[in-house]
Amino acid sequence: MSTNCIFIFLENLASGLYDTRDITRLQTDDAYAGCFIRHVMNDVSAAVSLTHTSLKWRKEMEINDLSETSFPRWVHDLSAMYYHNVDKEGRPVLIFHVARCKKDAEKHRLQKQYIAWIFEKHFLRHPDERVVVCFDMTGAGITNMDVELIKFQVTCFTTYYPSFLAYMLVFDMPWILNTIWRVIRTLLNEAQQKAVIFVKGDEIFSYIDRDQLLKTMGGTVGVATVYWGKGNESVVPK
Incomplete structure (x- = not known):
């Protein structure tokens, strides 16, 4: 392990570059600290x-x-992103309804903070439990595809929230958006690309049971329900 790497980290710590609350958690929460090590296959310098x-x-x-x-009521009312039930392995599923979002560069910081806040709801409590992220592309078009925000979410999975993503489902993607997704996939390494799974119609039931999925996606659930994490606490506000 590079001693220079550690020295720089300690120097940054002393300069106030990090939030002390994060440092405290890193020092006291083994599961949280372990996410960084696990994400880079036990390479301590990389961690x-x-x-x-x-x-x-x-x-x-x-x-x-x-x-x-921290967010205007209209952001919550979009119901564009929320945890909903579990996959076949019991992992929480985070649904993102792409058609409910519109590109708006002026709101990027707010949107990124909201996405991070949703991720945080699970990662804060269960850093050792991976999540399935499902992009519901039903009804989505070019105006809904904000490449910068999707790149941001990819960076969350690869960097900001290490070991957070189990795999990603892209459900019912219109053919017109294929080119955009090909660009996005170039941001991922080979292992991460394999974690992106494109499904149409009933193919999704290979990963999520029908009784765990919304009717709008072919399931039997009429109203979205949040996933209840370990210890029976809700990981997102109702």
Whole structure:
């Protein structure tokens, strides 16, 4: 392990580059610290670098200060992103209804904070439990595809929230959006690309049981229900 890497990290810590709440968690929560090591296959130097990037970003985005009241009511009312039941392996499923979003560069920081806040709801409580992310592309078109926001979510999976993603389902993607997704996949390494699974119609039931999925996606559930994490606490506000 590079001693220079550690020295730089400690220097950054002393300069106030990180939120002290994140440092405290890193020192006291083995499951949280383990996410960084596990994500880079036990390469300690790489884990230190990854930790630096994640913690620096967390302070810049004020992640620890975000709450439900940090966002306008209309953001919540979109119901574009929420945890909903589990997959066949019992992992929580995070649904993202792409058609409910519109590209708006002026709101990117707010949107990124909201996405991070949703991720945080699970990652804060269960850093050792991976999540299935399902992009519901039903009815989505070019105006709904914000490449910058999708790149941001990819970076969340690869860097900001290490070991968070179990796999990603892309459900019923219109052919017109194929080119955009090909560009996005170039941002992923080979292992991460294999974790992106495109499904249409009933193919999704190979991963999520019908009684765990919304009717709008071919399931039997009429109303969205949040996933209840270990210990029976809701991981997102109702």
